[in-house]
Amino acid sequence: MNHATKAKEFNKDESKVNWHDKALWYVREKRDKSAHSIQGWEYLRELGSAIKANVLSNLDEYLVEFESNAQKNGIHVHWASNAEEHNNIVNSILEKHNAKRVVKSKSMLTEECHLNPFLEKKGIEVIDTDLGERIVQLAEEPPSHIVLPAIHKTKEQVDELFQEHLGTKPSQGNPEYLVSEARKHLRDKFLKADVAITGVNFAVADTGGFVVCTNEGNADMGVHLSKVHIACMGIEKIIPKEKHLGVFLRLLARSATGQPITTYSSHFNKPEEGKEMHIVIVDNGRTEQLSREDFRASLHCIRCGACMNTCPIYRRSGGHSYDYTIPGPIGSILSPGKDLKKHSSLPFASTLCGSCSNVCPVKINIHEQLYKWRQVIVKEEKQPVVKKSILKVAGIILAKPSLYGFAGKSARFALKHLPKFMIYNKLNAWGKARDLPEIKNENFDEWYKKRNKNG
Amino acid sequence: MNGTKNEIKMGREAILQSIKENKPDLLPMPTVNVEAFAEDLNILEVFKNNIALVGGNIKQIEKKAIDTEVKTIYSKAKRIVSTSSKTALGTVKISIDTDPHELEDIDLAIVEGEFGVSENGAIWVTAENSIVRALPFITNDLVIILEKDKLYLHMHQAYDIISQRNRSFGVFISGPSKTADIEQCLVVGAHGAMSLTVLLV
Known part of the structure; x- marks a missing residue:
């Protein structure tokens, strides 16, 4: 099903679409306010972009440097060429510890690798612990936004889900009550977990450490209570120096939600005494994207979601209409590189207004890449007869x-x-x-x- | 197991080889001109405002008033862990050997922060400050004691300060835990601490 068809589904409920549109625009406005309250915002974006460009041009060296520094600190480092290797590595660590219960904080990479169903088939309980991710997990849906995974759900829908799965009382969607029930439910999971899996926001070559950012504290609750921590990262998460975190942490939360920084920015360098820490470094199509000169800057992405919040198409079509792990403008330039045929409608899900490029904290030329993918697609993919004849x-x-x-x-x-x-x-x-x-x-x-x- | 190890080795070499073949010519690493971020402002006031913005409470008090202040704000707290020598309110003793699961029903944790960052209200708390890493997260409420002369304007200065540290675990904490995952309604108290009080001394 192409984007337009799926967007039509989402648009059946007009009041919900209007809410979705306004809620995300509000986040965009908060981003603007927050960004312009500090000195040198545009310079920060330039730095973010230039550091990432340097990273991509020297990626192999930085990864080797990161690996060696991490190992010196007692961290186990694994490499996976694709999703299958990634999942097998994670599973082999779980097997080694005879782990049956896993708590996971947000990681778009593990979504991309479909880790949850893989582990569940092996009889392992995997609990997503970010509240939004837990909501979509209970609903058996993928996240519809990378920062706000359940933005497509109304509070009444969450209420019903919690009644069904957590045995809560009907509350007409009272957010305080629902969050407090989720806190109890997930606290129990944290206390019983054998292994915690997290994503990685930034991995630092010159120290071998990495940073994980959350607002809820779910990554830390999981990691510090389990005996094993597995952190999964795409190869492009590397930054050269720890001091560059100053640039990226200033950009990330302001671009994502308009907060000055996330509540917790946790810096992991060594496992706690008596515990294990693993890092899985994953390619899964990224080096192929690196080879495409026109599209490689898409690997600068720090997953803030600003391009989604500002996009007139995303706001009115919802994340699920993209049918890809990363929706919105950035997903529309990443996905054709993974499967041109399957995702060929996504670069057309844009007005080319350029708003995405204007808010991107690492200055990815998203709208230009959308336009370039269109040119690739019309050459390589069959176009609808009507469109073709009209254009002719x-x-x-x-x-x-x-x-x-x-x-x-x-x-x-x-x-x-x-x-x-x-x-x-x-x-x-x-x-x-x-x-x-x-x-x-x-x-x-x-x-x-x-x-x-x-x- | 040997087979797995070989595969993993192959993953590493294959990835590095593929990067070598596909990466662009070396681009320069930019130097960060920190002076571009200089701002002439009252960093104490901005810090206070930002703590409030991120949902925390902040009080500037005398060192000797810490116990009275904490008892007033958290009058119901019984199981209290303090890792700070500046207060005598701790009722539960912990050491680096404490199983973090035992901290499940801690009402209040009192820790010292190393320094604060004015631009975002974040406070650097290390594994050494917490003794057990889980402490500032698993506690119901959190008090961070911070010396008022240890405030810096922005994150670039913060990373300068911590560049020489013994790296194990450290966290910037900015406010109490929170979520807006249900219809974008901000709810304070997700998985970590339900409230944060910063005592500037």
């Missing part, structure tokens, strides 16, 4: 001024005099929910000439 005809007409003038005149005549059903039909996607503007008698060229004559 348009090409012929636009190449000849006399033909263009004639076509314009005919169209204005037709639109004025044809019956409605002939104008508003399948060929006119624009007119589905809108009326065409009033048709004038002349085109711009004619109007301009007349205006000059009248002086």
Whole structure:
């Protein structure tokens, strides 16, 4: 199913779409306020972008440096070329510790690798502990946003889910009550967990340490109570020096939610006495993306979600319409590299307004890459007949001024005099929910000439 | 097991080889001109405002008033862990050998912060400050004692300060734990501490 079809599903509930749209725009506004309250924001973005560009140009060296420093601190380092290797490595660590209960904090990488179903099939309980992720896990859905995973759910829906799975009382969606019940439920899971899995926000080459950011404290609750910590990271999470965290931590939360920093920014360098710490470094298509000159900057992404919050298409179509682990504008430039055919509609799910590029904390030229993917896709993927023929005809007409003038005149005549059903039909996607503007008698060229004559 | 090890080795070499083949020519690492972030402001006042912004309480008091202040704010707290020598309110003793699961029903933890960051209200708390890493997270409420002359403008200065530390575990804490995952309604008290009080002394 393509993006437009799935977006139509989401748009069936108009009031919910309007809420979704406004809620995300509000987050965007908070981002603006927060970003502009500090000195040198644009310089920070430039630094973020330049550091990431340097990282990609020297990635192998930084990874080896990171590995060696991490190992010196007693951290086990693993490498996985793809999702399957990643899942097997995680499973082998769990097997070694005979672990049956796993708590996981947010990691888009483990979503990408489909780690949960893989482990569940092996009889392991995997609990997502970020509240939003727990909500979508109970609903058996993927997250619809990378920072706000359950943004597509109403509080009443959460209420029902909790009644069904956690045995809560009906509360008409009282957020305080629901959060307090989730706290109790997940605290029990934290206390009983054998192993904690987390993502990685930044891995630091010159120290071999890594940083995990949360607002809820769920990563730390999991890690500090379990005997084993497994942190999973894509190869692009590396930054060269610890002091660069100053740049990225200032950018991340402000871009994501408008907070000045996340509640907890945890710096892991060594396992606690008597415990184990593992890092799994994953490629899974990233080095292939690195090879594409036009698209490699997509690997700068620090997963703040700002491009989603600002995108007029995302806000009105919802994260699930993208049908990819990372939705929104950034997902639309990452996904075609993974599977061009499956995700070929995503680069078209954009107005190319450029708002995503304007808010990106590491200055990825998202809208330009969307446009470039379109050019790749129309060459390599079959396009719908209607679109193809219309563009072909348009090409012929636009190449000849006399033909263009004639076509314009005919169209204005037709639109004025044809019956409605002939104008508003399948060929006119624009007119589905809108009326065409009033048709004038002349085109711009004619109007301009007349205006000059009248002086 | 040998087979697994070989595969893992292959993963490493394959990834590094693929990066070598696909990476662009070396681009320079930018130098961070920290002066570009200089701001002439009252860092104490901005710090206080930011603590409030992120949902924490902050009080500036005399060192000798710590116990009275904590008893007033957390009058119901019974099981209290203190890792600070500045207060005598601790009722539960812990050591590095304490099983963190035993801290499950701690009402209040009192720890010292190393320094605070004005721009975001974050306070650096180390594994040494907490004795048991889980402490500032698992406790119901958290008090951080911070010396008022240990405040810095922004994160660049913060990373300068901690660049020479013994690296094991450390965390910037900015406010109590919170979530907005249910319809974007902010609820304070997710999995970590339900409240945070910062005592500036």
